[in-house]
Amino acid sequence: MCEDGFTLVEVLVVITLIAVTLTFLLNFFIASSQYLRQSNHQLVANNLARLKIEASLNQNYDDLSTSTLESFSDEEYQNYQYQIVVQEIEDGLKKIIVIVKDLKKTRAKLVTLKAKEN
Structure with missing residues (x-):
């Protein structure tokens, strides 16, 4: 006897497969969105650190000094804060470290050197 259609077992198997597949896809999309958000925070922090590095390099050598933890204006x-640490490596050479936190x-954390101009 041949009947057209699906049995209850076949329907349950298909529903189970669809549910498992959707669960994996949902977890993938959630993880991807979290990764994208973290990447965005990292990108913003790197760009803000570069901005402060450039500002430090444009300052007069003798005016460079360590700052406390400050917020961006x-x-x-x-939600981001930065600190600039200046260390004199040797006479006429300073190391500038910019740390950006959320x-x-x-x-x-970016590091550069600045030499005293003659």
Whole structure:
């Protein structure tokens, strides 16, 4: 006897396969969105650190000094803070370290050198 259609077991197997597949896809999309958000925070922090490095390099050599942890003045970046650490490596050469943090952790740390101009 041949009947057209699906049995209850076949329907349950298909529903189970669809549910498992959708679960994996949903987890993938959730993880991807979290990764993208973290990448965005990292990118913003790196760019803010570069901005402060450039500002430090444009300062007079003798005016370079270590700063305390400060917030960015731009409202868009109010969740980020930075610190500039200046170390004299040798006479006429300073090491500039810029550290950028968000509310949770350190996101970027850039280092450069500046020589005293004659």
